[in-house]
Amino acid sequence: EVQLVESGGGLVQPGGSLRLSCAASGFTFSSYSMNWVRQAPGKGLEWVSYISTGSGNIYYTDSVKGRFTISRDNARNSLYLQMNSLRAEDTAVYYCARRSGHDYWGQGTLVTVSS
Amino acid sequence: DIQMTQSPSSLSASVGDRVTITCRASQGISNDVAWFQQKPGKAPKSLIYAASSLQSGVPSKFSGSGSGTDFTLTISSLQPEDSATYYCQQYNSSPYTFGQGTKLETK
Numbered sequence: 658e659v660q661l662v663e664s665g666g667g668l669v670q671p672g673g674s675l676r677l678s679c680a681a682s683g684f685t686f687s688s689y690s691m692n693w694v695r696q697a698p699g700k701g702l703e704w705v706s707y708i709s710t711g712s713g714n715i716y717y718t719d720s721v722k723g724r725f726t727i728s729r730d731n732a733r734n735s736l737y738l739q740m741n742s743l744r745a746e747d748t749a750v751y752y753c754a755r756r757s758g759h760d761y762w763g764q765g766t767l768v769t770v771s772s
Numbered sequence: 773d774i775q776m777t778q779s780p781s782s783l784s785a786s787v788g789d790r791v792t793i794t795c796r797a798s799q800g801i802s803n804d805v806a807w808f809q810q811k812p813g814k815a816p817k818s819l820i821y822a823a824s825s826l827q828s829g830v831p832s833k834f835s836g837s838g839s840g841t842d843f844t845l846t847i848s849s850l851q852p853e854d855s856a857t858y859y860c861q862q863y864n865s866s867p868y869t870f871g872q873g874t875k876l877e878t879k
Contacts, residue, residue: 692868694816701859701870701871701872701873702808702810702816702859702861702870702873703870704861704867704868704869704870707866707868716866716867716868717866717867718867719867752815752816754816757804757863757868758806758818758821758822758863759806759808759816759818759861759863760818760821760827761818762815762816762817762818763815764815765815
């Protein structure tokens with residue numbers, strides 16, 4: 658069974674940093690590209706970032722470029738999102754999702770940026 | 773960036789009805805479209821990928837069609853458990869944009 662489990666969310670002050678993790682199981686992680694998607698409270702879905710299987714192709718939405726870094730460790734079956742210089746508008750539930758078509762999603766982790 | 777214009781934004785239909793949700797892309801995207809269902813407090817669930825391919829385990833009452841710029845999600849024989857918000861997404865080119873969502877209520 659495919660499982661994606663996010664962790665690392667929490668309350669952080671504006672300008673602070675957080676590192677999200679996504680632990681994958683039930684499939685060959687190294688064979689699939691991965692994504693981060695977020696959803697602000699009461700809002701729609703917003704794609705955040707993509708990483709290819711070997712980390713050779715990485716993309717970001719404009720609003721996080723230069724602040725967020727996506728990475729993966731295929732040996733540990735894990736996906737990461739390093740988030741720096743956090744802003745109030747980054748407050749959201751963050752989901753990891755498998756492959757370009759987003760066929761499987763984790764349950765999400767809540768990031769709250771507030772003083 | 774490719775914009776995905778989804779309509780309607782909300783929809784109310786009766787049990788047993790068939791409903792259609794549409795997404796229009798701002799430029800041609802082949803068939804690189806997915807559809808998702810999201811219920812309150814839950815993660816999105818994949819329904820359709822590659823515009824018309826049904827995700828494993830998803831009932832055949834859900835179907836997708838389209839290519840190029842115009843795409844549709846059709847739900848037949850509507851049931852109360854189909855009440856949810858539905859999103860389209862293009863994954864043809866970065867940023868992989870979502871539609872604004874359609875909130876479906878089943879009467």
